[in-house]
Amino acid sequence: MAPLLEVDDLHMHFFTRDGVVKACDGVSFTLEAGRTLGVVGESGSGKSVTAMTIMRLIPEPPGKVVSGDIRFKGESILTMGEKEQRKLRGDRIAMIFQDPMTSLNPVYRVGQQIAEPLRLHKGMTRKESWAAAVELLDRVGIPQAEERARNYPHEFSGGMRQRAMIAMALACGPDILIADEPTTALDVTIQAQILELMQEIQQRTESAIIMITHDLGVVADMADHIMVMYAGKPVEYGPSDEVFYNPLHPYTWGLLESLPRHDVDDKGALCPINGQPPSLINLPPGCAFNPRCAYARPECLEAIPPLVEIENGHSSACLFAGDIDFICQFENRVKRGDAGTGVGE
């Protein structure tokens, strides 16, 4: 049987007046039912564009899928008509957005909004969908769901709104849940609750999750696989533990290094990655990460390194993956206690 979702060498480019922005350039992965894929990267690395392309939410023009394919249960999403896509969206593939403050429509009651996908896809009546919405609110842990469903979004707190968004995404029992930085706009304690809720729901419903984030800590517990993106390209892909404990790309290493840790005596200093992400219009020659990479060699400028499998299911787009033992690139961090430990233990 075909896997739930296959993204095959996807190239989504934006044709702007200033040039072609290769926002998503050669992304491939497969997602099985009940699994979680973490997509990690800085702002502008193409994480959201990848997700939006799967949802077909990118306006065309300026966006255009130049090549590649996205297959849902073996069927290409890209060749589907608008109507078929709409049937998929919200029903089989649902999305949770980053900012719960703005992703609920202020003029409708929360219950009505959760009921909307049910009425769109399941043909429920107002009464049925309202009852279902109340039940969903209850399931995502909103107390007194009956009354709360009648509230307007501005009467909800940030965490509650994100719960409501999750309820909305779950309404039709989707096969895939795409969460685009679902916790970025929330404070830390609420973050943990929301992540817990998503995990709990996944266990119950067997839906697959694509979790997009720039915070490695968020995907540490949840993800089965992790894809690290840089400048529109995946630079490392592998099982979650492998990526955390044995990163094979200096960028991943840099991301891990820039997390604050309590088990290393670094005198409070963090170890950031120097420089800025490159402009997607004018990518540096060769490996896009080379201007910021402490291990860059002349070879890195010659060609774009492909994503190759280094170890069992663990691939990297670094020419020297496996050859070099990446250590802290910067001098402001005192010698690490144990170079082998990962994050989020």
Place this chain on the structure above:
Amino acid sequence: MPLDPTRPDYGREAKALEALSSTAVPDQGPGMPGGPAEQAAEARTLWGDALRRLRKNKLAVAGLIWIIIVILVAITADLWAPQWLGDPVDIDSSTAASQRLLTPSAEHPFGTDKLGRDVASRVVYGARVSLIVGVLAVAIMIAIGLIMGALAAYYGGIWDAIIMRTADVFFAFPYILFAIVLIALLGPGFQNVFIAIGVLGWPSIARVFRSSILSVKENEYVDAARAMGASTRRILIRHIMPNAVAPIIVYATMSVGGAILTEAALSFLGMGVQPPDPSWGNMLNDAQSFMLTAPWMMIYPGVAILTTVLAFVLLGDGLRDALDVKLKE
């Protein structure tokens, strides 16, 4: 959001609005379920809030009351005006000579005009013309403006360019002059006045609505609606429109005042409502030669225009403050 009888909570919301207008619901913080707080939460809708804020604005309330009075007077005119004040149009030729240019008295509270017609009766019937022209002209404006604005904003690109440049062409001509030319083409008369005003007024509505949609369109809930599988039409009608209409309501209210003023100007110039039918504008025209000898012919229709236009502008102004969610009391 307009009250839509097909919505499941229609009755509840209507009740909430009723509750608001009869008793002031104490302002309670949101989010406390149960008890009186819950009741307050019921009333705390976007429009419920707006209504509450509007009630605090005395000038807007005064404008609203005046508009309601004018509307009632215009609707019920047939029942009492001719009997009490005299016919606004036809003159009894046998007594006309003795009835000319009478000063205001108990019998003729606003005096009589040069043909012996009662000015008060004519002002009352003039209210009909003014209100009908005002409302119909704005209805035409909104019908064209909303469609054009929505097309320009939602589809953008070439549509936006064509529609907005057309609007610019309309703005390029002096308004009254354009109206006069249009009426010269259509021929003078009551119906052509509101058609002309409506056709000339749509570009402003289109512009306001376009910019309003453009800002609403960027909201994440529009993406969320699309991600939910909603069609373009549904997104426009259910998710964008209700959030983008507030400025249109304000603008339309003020435009009614503007349309009344334009009608008066056109009638004054003889391009609008034709004598002997009364309109505030052509009454002023009649009054021109009697300004010093019979000032009441000029004063009463003038005051009627002034107060009615002012009432619409004040109400519009009040609505703008009331509908602005960023304004916290």
